[in-house]
Amino acid sequence: MTNIERAMMEEVYLTETDLLIIGGGSAGCMAAIRARELKPDLEITIFEKEDIKYSGSIARGMDALNIVSIPNLTTPELYVESMGLSCQGVLDEPASYKMAERSFALLKKLEGWGVHFPLDSSGNYRTLKYHVKGKFQAAMQEPDLKVMISQRALAGRTKVFNRVMGLELLLDDGRVSGAVGLNVRTGELVVCKAKAVIVTSGGQARFSLPNSGYLYGVFDFPGNTGDGFLMCYRAGASLTGMEATQSPVLIKDANMPLLAITVTRGARVLDFFNNIIMENEVDNIHLMNEAHEKGHGPVRVRLSHLEESLIQEIEEILFTTERPVQERFFKNRGIDFRRSDIELWPTEHQLCGGHGISGVRVNEKAETGVPGLYAAGDVASVPKQHLTGAFVFGEIAAEEAVNFMDRYPENPTLDWSKIEQEIKKRNLCANAKGDIEVREIEYKVRRFIGDYVVGLKNEQKLKRWLQWAEVFRKELNEQTRAENGHELSKTYEVENIIQCASLSATASLERKESRWGTSHRRVDYPERDDKNYLCHIVLKKGDGPYEIKCSRATVVKMNWATKGEDRS
Template sequence: MNIPDLAETVRLDCDVLVIGGGTAGTMAALTAAENGANVLLLEKAHVRHSGALAMGMDGVNNAVIPGKAEPEDYVAEITRANDGIVNQRTVYQTATRGFAMVQRLEKYGVKFEKDEYGEYAVRRVHRSGSYVLPMPEGKDVKKALYRVLRQRKMREKIRIENRLMPVRVLTENGRAVGAAALNTRTGEFVAVGAKAVILATGPCGRLGLPASGYLYGTYENPTNAGDGYSMAYHAGAELSGIECFQINPLIKDYNGPACAYVANPFGGYQVNAHGERFVDSDYWSGQMMSEVKSEIESARGPIYLKVSHLPGETLDTLESILHTTERPTRGTFHAGRGHDYRSHDIEMHISEIGLCSGHSASGVWVDEHGATTVPGLYAA
């Protein structure tokens, strides 16, 4: 590929520039457009199938449903799970706005589990409170959002540029005014001018090397490589909690989520080699990961997600979730080893390290409005 001369830079302008076309970026673009902004959505892959939710998601774990939970209780639980290292005002915004987001996603075509009375069937996974809301057809989340994104009324307000790799947020007098990007197909340099910039680039999932040594075999979506953290840093934005890295209990040798938090409400739980339970909550926390690490390294290891005791109908339900959503190759992996949930429990290990604001407490610092410390620069 011939690299064009810098003089051939392409110039684009918009009101709101959204960097990252995953679920967060798509929602940010839709929200800005619905409020009258002229939006440019940049994606280094293709928006149709980009982001961590491209293969779906089994549910949301921050659904604070009125009548079933209170925002203050959710904030208290998340604070406890993160050993107090959280921005409570930001978490409170998530708690108070979560229900409206669930309803909005339903309007877009995303389906959530409901009970026999037609109410949201939230499940308990955290130490206290029920905030996990399963999505029976979670594999279609991104498809549903993409359909909305490509509706005629949205196409008129949102311009999508795929295969553009943003590399820097541009600033002027300390304010974000756009971004510089590279077209990965043509080599063209692209300069974008914007009144506001939103980073929706996900976590830094390739900070550590997986046990397999395979660079793209990370727990986190491998395209979530920390681009946004880097761009925010170079723009002068404050980063927060970078020492609070993320590790997760995963399926050994597969490096995908064992999904104890999915199996737990159905009766699954984590055990050591003696069949003894050793954690009191399957939701991520520093305490839980410390317990997992200690158990693996002791004479009581290895550890397992115990599901073989569950009724066949329950296991059918679990398989319909775990083998179709997020990591559909999970079922293929088990089959290749001759394992079946009816006769084998799931051996677990620990992932490589990563940085994540969603499952840890690290990332670009934002206030309760999503604003970074650089005026005009936001992060989702």
């Protein structure tokens, strides 16, 4: 070790592990659990931006596993067919197939841990219709799911660094060799050397502003700011689906979900004229956005026609499992489901591989194309994989990472020049004395994303964003101050939000057609064009720091005879 390297060591907290997991949510916890099952002596380290006990999309509990292929009821083949329709053909089938194939074993595993899956009157698992085809949603009642899986993840010698945000992956001759993180309270840098890395840091929840105007009042976990998309992208992985900017339609002023719980149980979504725009399945969210845009809103969920027992079942789930605060919210507003409709509004746009299709391009082995680097859950593009995908691909990523470490057991070398760059950058940001507060610039950036990158798109708007991105980067670097570790971490987050928007704008420019309902509408190319765009728009990092390389890739089909990828 040189003197300079030794000096740098004094500036960072240095640690070493076999497997590093970045993000301790659903996929990250499951990856740790599976890796420990396979190798009880493995050194496992988790970087978690918040506190692993309650962080991530689950936060507390959850009411359904949205994709379970239950034998004799549905099949993985039917799931792939359903997903193909839902994604309008832009789907790599083998990954979705693999997930559905393993989904029932997952349910059984969770049940073995004590997770409750209610049965119907015939003694079968209670299933609901969420997708266009097949009843793949399995009801689940587990108010303590996150606590349960985080405790299991931390069993054995697994070490968690809570409040550490992954910033950059480290490479050794093309192979992943660890990561640099930032303590979001103290601003200290943490360097973790690792033989393999699994990125499970969720999607991009803080994209455009929610209609409530609150920075963090978003549908998905607000700590997820696309960091994982960018860590993988900067390390050489590809992104896909970044043009699919999805906007959920949520409870007005609470931005909490309820469609999957109510509509699947017989509730109806109505427009202003009392036309039924959604009933029994929840796949066509864009119909609500469209009704709203035509001025036929506010759209409402109606439960009053349901039997009392069903209303009580819905209340029980809503008020105990996913967001228990809903009970107080509705009570304070005098809303009784027996008499009152629930008003919904479209809100912020997000980028996500869990509810949407955006993320790191992975195959059915959760491989990213960078040796030793895997991605799972909402950070990865396995379209609409939900919690099932986070759990299944958390497991698959762990299996593949363990396999990789067996094949390449040698210790990688740390890239100190990269670490030095990160120290310099952190010091620059930490000492910045500008007059803009980081929250102010985040507000403005996200307002502009709403104006230029999402909603109705056209070439001029998208190109305007790319110009604005340069202005915002300059303001962030030169005029924004960070007065403590927390604000410092926000600076990195805003940088990532800007870059995600540029990736999204670039992909949107390339996809000169309209597809996926309201998620990608080019007013200058209003029609769907399967001839030219039944493909992925793939983004890779160019040579310059912000240069984006854009290309198209064909979708990967299943070979149904071999149940593998069709290489014909």
